[in-house]
Amino acid sequence: MMQSRSVQIWVGLFVIAGMAALLMLSIKVSNIRAFSNEQGYELNANFENIGGLKVRSPVTMAGVVVGRVSHIGFDSEIYEAVVTLNIDPRYDNLPEDTSASIFTSGLLGEQYIGLEAGGAENYLHDGDRIQLTQSAIVLEKLIGQFLVSQADE
Amino acid sequence: MSAEPLSTEQPSVPEAWVRIRGLRYVRGEQVIFDGVDMDIPRGRLTAIMGPSGTGKTTLLRLIGGQLRADAGTVEVAGQNVASLHSKALYRLRKRMGMLFQNGALLTDLSVFDNVAFPLREHTRLPERMIRDLVLMKLHAVGLRGARELMPAQLSGGMARRVALARAIALDPEMVLFDEPFTGQDPISLGVLVTLLRSLTDALGLTSVVVSHDVQESLSIADYVYVISAGRVVEHGTPQALWQSTSPWVQQFLQGQSDGPVPFHYPASDYRADLLADGL
Amino acid sequence: MMDFLQRLGATTLGVTERIGRGHLFLLYVLGGFPSLLPRFGLVIKQIYASGVLSLLIIAVSGLFVGMVLALQGYNTLVDFGATESLGVVVALSLVRELGPVMGALLFAGRAGSALTAEIGLMKATEQLSAMEMMAVNPLHRVVAPRLLGGIIAMPLLAAIFSAVGIVGGYLVAVGLLGVDEGAFWSQMQAKVDLFDDVASGVIKSVVFGFVVTWIALFEGYDAVPTSEGVSRATTRTVVHASLAVLGLNFILTALMFGDD
Numbered sequence: 001m002m003q004s005r006s007v008q009i010w011v012g013l014f015v016i017a018g019m020a021a022l023l024m025l026s027i028k029v030s031n032i033r034a035f036s037n038e039q040g041y042e043l044n045a046n047f048e049n050i051g052g053l054k055v056r057s058p059v060t061m062a063g064v065v066v067g068r069v070s071h072i073g074f075d076s077e078i079y080e081a082v083v084t085l086n087i088d089p090r091y092d093n094l095p096e097d098t099s100a101s102i103f104t105s106g107l108l109g110e111q112y113i114g115l116e117a118g119g120a121e122n123y124l125h126d127g128d129r130i131q132l133t134q135s136a137i138v139l140e141k142l143i144g145q146f147l148v149s150q151a152d153e
Numbered sequence: 154m155s156a157e158p159l160s161t162e163q164p165s166v167p168e169a170w171v172r173i174r175g176l177r178y179v180r181g182e183q184v185i186f187d188g189v190d191m192d193i194p195r196g197r198l199t200a201i202m203g204p205s206g207t208g209k210t211t212l213l214r215l216i217g218g219q220l221r222a223d224a225g226t227v228e229v230a231g232q233n234v235a236s237l238h239s240k241a242l243y244r245l246r247k248r249m250g251m252l253f254q255n256g257a258l259l260t261d262l263s264v265f266d267n268v269a270f271p272l273r274e275h276t277r278l279p280e281r282m283i284r285d286l287v288l289m290k291l292h293a294v295g296l297r298g299a300r301e302l303m304p305a306q307l308s309g310g311m312a313r314r315v316a317l318a319r320a321i322a323l324d325p326e327m328v329l330f331d332e333p334f335t336g337q338d339p340i341s342l343g344v345l346v347t348l349l350r351s352l353t354d355a356l357g358l359t360s361v362v363v364s365h366d367v368q369e370s371l372s373i374a375d376y377v378y379v380i381s382a383g384r385v386v387e388h389g390t391p392q393a394l395w396q397s398t399s400p401w402v403q404q405f406l407q408g409q410s411d412g413p414v415p416f417h418y419p420a421s422d423y424r425a426d427l428l429a430d431g432l
Numbered sequence: 433m434m435d436f437l438q439r440l441g442a443t444t445l446g447v448t449e450r451i452g453r454g455h456l457f458l459l460y461v462l463g464g465f466p467s468l469l470p471r472f473g474l475v476i477k478q479i480y481a482s483g484v485l486s487l488l489i490i491a492v493s494g495l496f497v498g499m500v501l502a503l504q505g506y507n508t509l510v511d512f513g514a515t516e517s518l519g520v521v522v523a524l525s526l527v528r529e530l531g532p533v534m535g536a537l538l539f540a541g542r543a544g545s546a547l548t549a550e551i552g553l554m555k556a557t558e559q560l561s562a563m564e565m566m567a568v569n570p571l572h573r574v575v576a577p578r579l580l581g582g583i584i585a586m587p588l589l590a591a592i593f594s595a596v597g598i599v600g601g602y603l604v605a606v607g608l609l610g611v612d613e614g615a616f617w618s619q620m621q622a623k624v625d626l627f628d629d630v631a632s633g634v635i636k637s638v639v640f641g642f643v644v645t646w647i648a649l650f651e652g653y654d655a656v657p658t659s660e661g662v663s664r665a666t667t668r669t670v671v672h673a674s675l676a677v678l679g680l681n682f683i684l685t686a687l688m689f690g691d692d
Contacts (some may be wrong), residue, residue, distance in 0.1 A: 011484060251565040316562075
């Protein structure tokens with residue numbers, strides 16, 4: 001009896017340790033998604049070039065994550081990328097003339113969408129399109145332009 | 154229940170609890186049994202004897218339903234073992250116990266838990282009652298004091314006695330003993346011989362002892378079968394057996410080194426063999 | 433030529449037959465799972481045997497693997513001035529791959545071989561036969577709780593491996609190499625995803641725990657019941673289980689991370 005008791009205690013400790021490890025992995029190590037796709041509202045934005053943007057890349061405003069990219073599509077009529085953003089419902093007062101740009105965090109970091117609020121009085125609603133967009137800066141293009149302008153001089 | 158008649162209602166059973174007819178069993182190329190007939194009477198101690206390698210253990214496994222015969226039937230308590238589906242077979246096995254050659258105790262359980270094992274598996278008795286039953290069985294084999302030991306701490310003879318206590322834990326009607334006397338010192342041998350006889354009488358067990366130990370087996374058996382080369386060579390009471398006219402049986406019983414079973418393994422001519430090397 | 437063909441055929445038949453028997457064995461064992469619920473004590477005993485007893489080797493290995501990851505990762509990242517990403521490198525490698533895979537390999541060596549030896553010896557000493565004669569199905573009574581115990585223990589062990597490894601990486605990165613503590617954790621949190629990375633690692637380790645334990649139990653149950661047969665079966669368990677883990681890892685990785 002004593003033996004099986006200590007076995008049970010050990011197994012209990014083992015399970016707690018395992019659970020604690022899992023908990024650490026999910027809280028300390030990974031980001032629990034604060035909001036899932038169903039909860040937020042969706043905005044669309046067209047970009048000429050999205051660079052390395054991926055589904056679930058962050059959408060930030062003044063550096064704060066307010067949503068994530070939920071879908072990336074391609075409009076074959078105007079040859080542009082259609083990015084769907086899922087915005088946390090807490091931020092439901094984005095002005096209509098908000099602009100969206102694709103930035104890179106650091107020189108080699110991942111790409112994200114930065115929103116910048118405009119001054120309009122009406123707010124964006126679920127399904128609306130962000131009109132003002134700025135595509136990703138493609139490094140190769142930039143270097144190319146730089147070299148061309150150097151050669152011109 | 155209605156699907157399987159109880160043994161007591163079977164008219165053919167009272168004399169023979171195990172009835173074997175025309176048994177044939179082949180393992181690979183080797184014919185182990187070829188036309189064996191046997192009747193094992195209820196409530197008696199039957200010894201099945203024969204030289205090593207004649208498939209005595211195989212016979213027990215055929216009776217217990219762990220193996221299936223290639224031809225012929227093995228009936229236990231009126232039921233053809235080979236035709237039983239697994240549930241019915243398990244129900245039948247609860248009515249028999251088996252003592253394996255080395256006890257086959259579960260090494261991760263103590264003596265007490267080993268004897269309690271079949272009780273805990275098959276009954277929903279309260280732990281207090283299981284304790285009483287286990288102690289009674291252990292007392293019957295004289296090992297009540299050893300209940301806390303682990304199987305690794307037991308001598309071979311003690312392990313067999315614990316296994317015996319376990320085999321009778323569910324109060325079976327039949328117990329099969331696989332070589333219970335092999336490799337025992339004289340004292341444990343005496344203990345086991347006495348135990349086998351006294352338990353058979355006290356519990357009204359149908360005991361089947363498979364053995365090649367002539368003296369011990371004949372001293373306690375009510376009835377003896379001698380098998381060799383896949384056949385029953387002789388059967389009868391021990392007294393009748395000593396009177397047997399078969400030279401083979403006499404050689405076996407008296408342990409003579411040469412006789413119908415030659416001392417030499419079949420070989421070519423000795424002289425020719427030696428000379429062949431000299432060339 | 434005929435000889436070669438015959439040998440090839442015989443080997444193929446032998447392997448196929450063994451695989452078939454392995455699956456039948458699994459089927460019978462799974463049949464014993466429902467009867468385990470009222471007797472969960474049997475499973476707890478097996479979680480102890482395969483989980484708790486493997487804890488030390490898993491934790492120590494995890495610590496060292498995490499520390500090495502941090503050292504190696506640092507050497508590479510420092511060239512790009514991206515040492516803040518060290519936490520990401522360590523955490524992703526551990527959570528996605530090394531935790532489940534190394535954990536399973538160690539599990540195969542520690543718990544798998546012990547299971548094979550145990551079942552093989554039980555067969556060799558006729559304990560399984562004795563159970564059958566006591567009208568107890570050893571596949572249900574002996575094998576099923578061990579399989580369930582392995583399936584439960586393995587993901588916990590893999591999670592502990594990863595967690596300890598991340599702590600080891602943290603100690604080296606922050607303590608030894610001077611990586612900024614805040615960046616280490618925050619970069620990690622930004623890039624490691626609960627579902628894509630942590631949960632898929634857990635799924636992997638459940639699969640590995642199942643497969644390793646299954647192989648170990650089958651090898652033991654199928655072993656030639658002699659001491660030589662059991663020792664061979666033990667070796668086979670470690671080899672086959674390790675190969676199965678590595679092969680399956682590739683398939684699972686392709687399935688889970690392939691469309692990224």
